[in-house]
Every structure is written in C-alpha cells, then in structure tokens.
Amino acid sequence: MAETTPLYDLHQKAGARFVDFAGYLMPVHYGSQIEEHLAVRQRAGLFDVSHMGLLDVEGPEAMAFLRRALANDVGRIGPGRALYSCLLNERGGVVDDLVVYALGAERYRVVLNAARKGVDQVRLAGLAAPYQVTLTPRPDLGLLALQGPEAVRALAAFFGDGLAGRLGALRPFAALETEKGFVGRTGYTGEDGFEIALPADLLRQAFSVWVGSGVRPAGLGARDTLRLEAGLNLYGQDMDETTSPLESNLSWTVAWDPADRDFVGRSALEEERRRGIRRTLVGVYLPGPGVLRAHQDLVDADGRTVGSVTSGSYAPSLGFSIGLARLAGERPAEAWAVIRDRRHPIRWHHPPFVKRGHILVPAAAGR
Amino acid sequence: MSHNNPHDLRYTPSHEWVRQEPNGEITLGVTDHAQEALGDLVYAETYPVGKRLEVGDPCAVVESVKAASDVYAPVPGTLVAGNPVLAKTPEVINRDPYGAGWLVRIRMESGSDLAGLLDAAAYERLLKEGS
Numbered sequence: 001m002a003e004t005t006p007l008y009d010l011h012q013k014a015g016a017r018f019v020d021f022a023g024y025l026m027p028v029h030y031g032s033q034i035e036e037h038l039a040v041r042q043r044a045g046l047f048d049v050s051h052m053g054l055l056d057v058e059g060p061e062a063m064a065f066l067r068r069a070l071a072n073d074v075g076r077i078g079p080g081r082a083l084y085s086c087l088l089n090e091r092g093g094v095v096d097d098l099v100v101y102a103l104g105a106e107r108y109r110v111v112l113n114a115a116r117k118g119v120d121q122v123r124l125a126g127l128a129a130p131y132q133v134t135l136t137p138r139p140d141l142g143l144l145a146l147q148g149p150e151a152v153r154a155l156a157a158f159f160g161d162g163l164a165g166r167l168g169a170l171r172p173f174a175a176l177e178t179e180k181g182f183v184g185r186t187g188y189t190g191e192d193g194f195e196i197a198l199p200a201d202l203l204r205q206a207f208s209v210w211v212g213s214g215v216r217p218a219g220l221g222a223r224d225t226l227r228l229e230a231g232l233n234l235y236g237q238d239m240d241e242t243t244s245p246l247e248s249n250l251s252w253t254v255a256w257d258p259a260d261r262d263f264v265g266r267s268a269l270e271e272e273r274r275r276g277i278r279r280t281l282v283g284v285y286l287p288g289p290g291v292l293r294a295h296q297d298l299v300d301a302d303g304r305t306v307g308s309v310t311s312g313s314y315a316p317s318l319g320f321s322i323g324l325a326r327l328a329g330e331r332p333a334e335a336w337a338v339i340r341d342r343r344h345p346i347r348w349h350h351p352p353f354v355k356r357g358h359i360l361v362p363a364a365a366g367r
Numbered sequence: 368m369s370h371n372n373p374h375d376l377r378y379t380p381s382h383e384w385v386r387q388e389p390n391g392e393i394t395l396g397v398t399d400h401a402q403e404a405l406g407d408l409v410y411a412e413t414y415p416v417g418k419r420l421e422v423g424d425p426c427a428v429v430e431s432v433k434a435a436s437d438v439y440a441p442v443p444g445t446l447v448a449g450n451p452v453l454a455k456t457p458e459v460i461n462r463d464p465y466g467a468g469w470l471v472r473i474r475m476e477s478g479s480d481l482a483g484l485l486d487a488a489a490y491e492r493l494l495k496e497g498s
Contacts, residue, residue, distance in 0.1 A: 017406075
C-alpha cells in the first residue's frame with residue numbers, strides 16, 4: 001500500500017491524477033501537464049515534494065562528518081546557505097544527489113531523493129559512527145516547492161508582507177528559518193523559486209492559501225519536463241551507483257580542494273581522472289518530429305551505437321523533444337536517435353535548454 | 368470518472384474504438400478514457416498506407432509528454448489512410464477522440480467483422496472493473 005503526503009485530499013480536490021512514485025501516491029498532473037509546465041515558466045506553480053527525505057545532521061562534528069560524507073564541501077558554505085552535492089560510494093558511483101542547507105554552525109539539513117532516502121540514511125549512519133553527530137530523519141516535515149517568475153510575489157499570501165519581504169531578499173541558494181517554516185531559495189525547475197519545509201498543519205494551510213490565491217498546483221509530470229529543460233539530472237535515470245559525477249556532467253560539484261579532504265569516493269574519482277574520463281552525459285534535441293525517450297540508442301553515420309538516451313521527453317517550452325544521453329566515448333559530429341527502428345537526426349546542445357524563461361537552444365526546431 | 372462512449376461504436380480492451388463505415392472500411396481511434404489516461408498528446412504517427420495488418424499488429428503510435436503507446440489493429444486488413452492533421456496537431460486526440468482525433472482507416476479483410484469487439488456497455492463495465 002503506497003504512502004500519501006498530508007496533502008492527499010487537497011490534491012484530490014484540485015483534480016489530481018495520482019501515480020505511485022517511490023512508494024508514494026503523488027500527483028502526476030491536475031488535468032494538463034503542459035499547462036502546469038508553462039505556468040511555472042511564465043507565472044508560478046506549486047509542487048508537493050513531501051515524499052523527499054529530510055534529514056537533520058547536528059552536533060559539534062556535523063561539519064567534519066559532512067565533509068567526509070559528501071563530494072562537495074560544506075566547509076564552503078556558512079549558515080543560511082545551501083549546497084548541491086553527490087553522495088558517493090567508495091567506487092565513486094553516485095548513491096544519491098542532494099541539497100544540504102547550513103542551519104547553524106553545528107546544524108545542517110539534508111534533502112534526499114524519495115527513492116533513495118532509505119539507502120542514504122543507512123549509509124550516512126554508518127559513516128557517522130566515528131563522529132560526534134546525531135542524524136534525525138524528519139518525517140514530521142513536508143516540503144513544498146513554489147516555483148516560477150511570480151514565486152516572489154506569491155510569498156506574501158502565506159507568509160505575510162514582512163516575512164515575504166525578507167524571503168524575497170534571499171539570494172539563490174540562500175535559506176532562512178522562520179516561525180512559519182524553513183525556506184530555501186532553491187528548486188528543480190530552472191526558474192526562480194523557493195522550497196519550504198513545514199509541519200503537516202502549516203503545509204496544508206500553505207498549499208490551500210497559495211492555490212486559493214491563483215498559484216497553479218503542478219504535478220511530478222511537469223516537474224520532470226521542467227528539470228529536463230533546465231538540464232538537471234534525475235537520479236536513477238541520468239546517473240546511479242554505476243556512474244561517477246565526472247561522467248554525469250557534475251564535475252563542478254566535486255570539491256577537490258583542499259587536497260587533504262578525504263571524502264568518500266575521492267580516491268576512485270582521482271584514479272578515474274588519471275585514466276581519463278571516457279563516458280559523458282550530453283544534451284541532445286530532435287529538430288524534427290518524434291519524441292526522445294530513455295533507452296533509445298544513438299548511432300553515428302556508420303550505424304555504430306555511440307550512446308543511449310537517459311532522459312527524453314517532449315519539451316513544452318520548446319515544442320520539440322529534448323534529452324540527456326550518455327555517450328560511451330567521443331562525440332561524433334553527426335548522430336541519429338533510433339526510434340522504433342527508424343533513424344532520426346539529432347543535434348547536440350550543452351544543457352540547460354531553458355533557464356529562467358529564456359530558450360537557449362539556438363536552432364529553430366519544431367514538429 | 369464518467370466517459371461519453373458513443374453507442375454506435377465498438378471497443379477493444381486495449382482502449383481503441385472502431386466505427387464500421389458503409390464502404391467496408393473501419394475507422395480507428397483511441398477512447399476518451401485512453402486519451403485522459405495518457406495525458407497531453409504531443410506526437411502521433413500512423414503506419415504507412417498499404418501496410419497489411421493482422422489482429423494485434425501495431426498500426427499507430429500516440430505519445431503523450433510522458434510515454435509512447437502503440438495502437439493495435441482490432442481486425443485483419445490493409446491500412447488505407449492515416450489522419451493527416453495529427454502530424455501538426457496531435458492534441459486534437461485529447462480534444463475530440465471520437466471525431467477529429469481519429470487515427471487510421473483500415474479496409475477489413477473479406478469475411479471478417481466486428482463481432483468479437485465490445486459494445487459501449489461492455490466497454491464501460493470493463494472500465495469500472497479496472498478502476
């Protein structure tokens with residue numbers, strides 16, 4: 001039996017169609033995935049992401065522990081800031097990708113993927129043993145993502161003018177603990193926005209207030225197409241324990257300096273770097289009709305398989321299909337996606353495809 | 368969820384509808400239930416005119432934002448037409464699944480008929496059992 005979030009009945013009232021995602025019944029859309037996607041790009045949308053795992057990390061050695069556990073370096077952020085990082089295994093494979101917020105000198109909050117939070121918590125607990133640190137899962141907190149160019153303007157409806165002003169002044173990847181919840185200026189859509197952690201009663205109140213004030217509820221379907229347009233990896237599709245961050249367009253999230261910070265997976269990544277990184281994750285789009293989907297092969301002019309699509313979809317902001325693809329080696333000048341045994345020419349594009357409402361794919365494509 | 372499934376059509380358990388035309392051809396589409404379950408349709412492709420079809424052979428593909436679905440021939444025959452508006456406006460399947468959103472026409476093999484397909488009441492019973 002799938003779990004639900006505290007907002008289940010409110011989703012039903014809003015017309016949600018549900019899908020089982022990582023053991024949770026979550027809204028996939030509320031009538032039209034495309035309209036929800038465009039609402040986030042053009043105005044504002046509201047996602048229930050309470051299925052994600054919140055984990056508080058506290059204690060005098062909280063920082064030392066996270067500097068050991070994570071490939072990015074929490075030593076680089078002070079209180080009130082957030083950091084994106086991979087959690088690696090000893091072989092340098094990606095166990096999960098996460099956002100860690102520094103709440104105070106000895107307090108951090110980590111947001112984990114729903115499908116991975118169990119695995120992550122076991123791994124983190126094992127790594128934490130030598131440190132003076134307490135790990136506390138926070139299933140009592142739900143999570144909303146308020147995203148879109150009008151997200152700032154929407155804040156006041158729930159937070160009131162004074163608090164909304166302070167939250168609106170947050171820089172990207174900054175965060176603030178307030179009496180009405182914990183708020184970070186973060187998201188997974190490529191648009192401005194906020195992620196808000198709240199206990200169940202306030203979560204319900206916030207959802208109702210925002211939807212009542214005209215913010216469009218948006219489901220996991222729109223969340224997926226928005227993140228793909230923004231060129232953001234999805235764990236389990238674009239990377240997993242068998243791929244390293246260096247092969248997954250995430251080299252920028254690995255903090256090599258200082259050289260003596262011995263994070264889990266470091267020696268494997270250094271070895272990989274010495275040998276040379278062969279596989280890459282690249283952006284592709286289909287200038288003609290058709291839809292890229294995960295697991296479709298990419299072939300070169302001689303028909304040799306050069307890679308495969310890891311995430312693919314129709315891109316509602318663009319009107320054609322885009323994807324991420326893993327290549328086994330060199331990127332050929334020309335390539336084709338094999339869709340139902342037919343070859344369709346593709347073009348390369350370094351992601352993102354869309355960022356803050358701007359279309360970054362140069363060629364005019366279309367169906 | 369209530370659906371308005373026309374009573375003059377026949378239906379398949381895989382959510383296609385079939386209309387018998389006076390000239391021995393059939394018109395095929397996907398049901399209202401199918402278009403709603405698929406969500407916003409963004410691409411549709413019909414197989415080439417002239418393709419010989421056995422029962423259960425794919426004759427069209429419809430793709431929503433999320434996924435691709437095959438559409439199957441409910442009778443043996445020859446594909447004689449694909450709906451030309453789908454290439455530019457696949458969303459017509461969402462708007463009008465029983466009308467402008469039709470997919471293909473098939474000339475039925477002689478001797479075959481629609482007797483094995485569901486009527487509207489039987490199709491609606493199947494939807495109720497499945498939900």
